[in-house]
Each structure stands twice: as structure tokens, then as C-alpha cells.
């Protein structure tokens with residue numbers, strides 16, 4: 028399944044692929060190919076960096092001028108990627124960034140890394156994918172390879188995305204045939220923001236084309252930037268593989284969340300249980316409970332499949348049940364917080380609560396779909412006075428469902444002591460947990476962050 032540089036050239040010659048494919052294969056082999064990356068966010072920017080590092084000339088495209096200007100100035104806008112990534116790109120004469128989609132014709136290969144959010148009724152919103160597809164179509168020329176990276180349901184690349192490209196190409200479409208004149212593939216992204224062990228270069232890349240030639244060309248492209256490329260049978264297999272990976276996580280997180288609720292009633296510590304089960308050297312993989320799902324992937328992607336499943340008339344009960352369990356977690360945490368305050372003779376109304384962590388996971392600044400927003404909103408709805416602290420998120424910018432209009436407070440010892448309750452939603456390393464243990468009147472811990480201080484806290488600690 029893995030691919031090495033130059034092997035596409037041999038493959039193209041062997042299979043008698045057309046001249047457009049052979050020319051592109053040669054450009055990839057001798058590294059004269061130019062890559063365009065549409066969407067310079069969490070996925071597109073590291074992808075651009077990996078291929079640039081492999082030696083290719085890269086043009087970054089984004090409709091957000093602020094990102095292009097930041098790159099021109101050599102300033103980072105995604106904290107977890109680090110300044111050196113931006114320095115590598117901004118300081119290079121092989122990289123440029125632009126909002127001018129008209130320049131897409133300069134690229135031999137184009138990666139599309141735009142958002143795939145949900146609409147107001149939890150339906151897939153492919154408007155960004157289709158918008159990017161039309162832009163690609165308007166500059167489409169013979170010999171180009173286009174790879175969609177945005178997470179989506181099986182059939183999107185061959186259906187909506189190709190449709191948008193051909194729509195953009197308009198009149199010229201009839202003389203540009205996919206698989207002969209231009210090439211189309213899907214390759215899911217497996218970015219894990221903040222993961223210090225696995226990088227874009229070392230995470231294997233799955234690639235599936237609309238046809239064999241497209242698969243080969245896309246595999247050759249990625250082999251320049253990543254260590255292992257796994258070519259699969261079709262774009263649909265690649266699309267579905269990404270959804271399986273994320274649904275696997277969503278379902279397993281739901282399982283431990285349910286275990287947490289049940290075991291808590293029995294007075295059994297779920298974290299100890301997970302540690303104990305993890306000693307099994309085969310057939311078990313630990314997942315951890317929390318206040319709810321966050322991020323651009325796990326809370327969203329399963330709904331891409333459940334929506335599409337309706338088309339084939341098959342239920343997705345398992346996936347939807349996982350969604351239900353995970354979605355109920357913020358309410359469970361708020362309920363536990365209310366009970367803990369009640370124990371101390373306090374109503375939620377009028378209580379001062381400090382939520383620690385607004386980002387959805389530790390040590391990054393990404394707040395998309397973060398359950399902290401839901402926690403804050405629910406506590407406010409009950410009449411609590413809520414603040415948050417997060418060293419990575421100084422201001423709570425609007426997210427899909429919430430616009431809290433808050434700025435972070437400093438969790439100083441005095442501040443910690445002044446709240447009725449400190450609720451740990453995200454366990455950033457930067458928090459001073461010893462100070463929390465010493466000064467907080469009550470700690471509701473959704474992340475097991477306070478275990479080392481459990482004795483010191485005594486009944487001031489509530490796990491939720």
C-alpha cells in the first residue's frame with residue numbers, strides 16, 4: 028500500500044496512462060510540480076508545510092485575508108503549530124500565499140482543506156467544499172490533480188465536489204474529462220492539534236482516487252511530504268475510512284461516559300477502572316470520560332454519515348445513541364455541580380463559578396464545539412455568575428452555537444478562593460493545580476486532574 032517517489036512514472040508508463048498523467052507524474056518525480064493548498068487552517072497549513080519541506084513550490088490560498096497577511100508578515104495564527112512552521116514558509120522563496128483564486132491555474136496539484144461544518148439542523152454543510160470546487164473549476168487546466176481533504180460522507184468527491192468543479196469549468200468542461208485530462212482523489216486528514224508525537228510527516232496518509240491513475244498520482248504527491256502513503260481502492264473507501272476513525276472515537280467516548288455515570292452511582296471510580304482495564308495487553312484501548320465532545324471532528328463527522336445513511340434507508344442507531352450520550356454530558360456535569368453547591372447550602376443562582384479551560388482539549392487554543400461553552404451557558408441560565416480562565420484563549424470568540432462575549436480571568440490564589448466553585452473542564456498543563464487544591468472552596472473535576480491532590484481536597488473535590 029505504501030508509495031515511493033517516482034513509482035507513479037513507472038506505473039503510468041506501464042498502464043499506458045495518457046500524456047497528461049505522464050507529464051504530472053514526471054513533475055512529481057523530479058519535484059518541479061507546484062502545489063496549491065486551498066484553506067490555510069488547522070489542516071491546510073501543516074499540509075502546505077509538509078509538501079514544502081519535501082521540496083515542492085507551494086502556493087497557499089485562503090478567502091480570509093487576515094491569514095494571508097499574517098503569513099506575509101511571518102506571524103503565526105495557530106498557536107499549536109509553532110512559530111518555526113510559519114518561519115519556514117514565510118522565509119522561503121518556494122512559498123507564497125494569496126486570496127487570488129485566479130492563480131489556481133499555476134498549480135499542478137491542488138489540495139482542498141476547507142471546513143465541512145453542520146447546518147442548523149445538523150445536516151452536512153458542503154457549501155465551502157462546493158465553493159472551493161467551483162474556484163478550482165474556473166482555473167482548471169489539463170494535467171491538474173485535485174485532492175479533497177475535508178472530512179465528508181462517501182460519494183462527495185465523485186458527486187458534489189466533481190459536480191462543482193465541472194460547474195466552475197462551465198463551457199470548457201466538455202473537453203476536460205476526469206481520469207484522462209485532470210485527476211481527482213480524496214485523502215483524509217488526520218491532524219491532531221497539540222500532539223507532540225505524531226506529526227503531519229509521520230502520520231500515514233490514506234489516498235483513494237476516482238480512478239487508478241488519480242490514486243497513483245495523489246499517492247506520488249503525498250509521498251513527497253509524508254513517510255507512509257496508503258493507497259486504497261476508491262475515493263469512497265478513503266472518505267468512509269475517515270468517518271470510521273472518528274465514529275470509533277465518538278462511540279468509545281460515549282461508552283466510557285456512560286460507564287462514568289453508572290459507576291459514579293455505585294461509588295466506583297471510573298478513572299481507576301479504566302487504568303485497571305488498560306493493563307490488559309490486547310483487545311482493550313483506553314478512552315476517557317469528560318464534560319462532552321469538542322473539536323471540529325468528533326462531534327460533527329458522525330452526523331455526516333447518519334445523514335447520508337438516510338439516503339440508503341438504513342438506520343444508524345448505534346452512532347446516534349453515542350451522540351445522545353455524549354451530548355448529555357454537559358447537563359450531567361452541571362447537575363453534579365448543582366448538587367455539590369446544594370450540599371454546601373448554596374443554590375446555583377447567585378453562586379460564582381470559575382470554569383477552567385475554554386479550549387476543547389489541553390494545551391491548544393481551539394474552542395470549536397468545546398463543551399465549556401455549553402457548561403457556561405447552562406450555568407448562566409440557572410442564574411450562576413460565571414467566569415472562565417484559559418491561558419490559550421484570552422477572549423471567547425463566537426462559536427457555532429454560542430456567543431458568550433467573555434474575556435478570561437487570571438486564576439490567581441485570591442481569585443480561586445473567591446469562587447463558590449471551580450469547575451475543571453479542560454486540564455491545561457499551565458494551570459497551577461497545587462494552588463487550586465489549596466485555595467478553591469469546591470472543585471468539580473471532569474478530567475481527573477486533581478487526583479494527586481485528592482486527599483488534600485477531601486470533600487471539596489467532586490468528580491463529574
Ligand SMILES: NC(=O)c1ccc[n+]([C@@H]2O[C@H](COP(=O)([O-])OP(=O)(O)OC[C@H]3O[C@@H](n4cnc5c(N)ncnc54)[C@H](O)[C@@H]3O)[C@@H](O)[C@H]2O)c1
Pocket residue numbers: 065066067068069070071088089090091094140141142143155158159162176177178179216217218219220323324
Ligand atoms: N482541525 C482538525 O484537527 C481536523 C482534523 C482532521 C480533519 N479535519 C477536517 O479538515 C477540514 C478543514 O478543517 P480545518 O480544521 O483545517 O478548518 P479551518 O477552519 O481551520 O480552516 C479552513 C480554512 O479554509 C478557508 N476557506 C473556506 N472556504 C474557502 C474557499 N472557498 N477558498 C479558500 N479558502 C477557504 C477558511 O478561511 C479557513 O482558513 C474539515 O473538513 C475538517 O473536518 C480537521
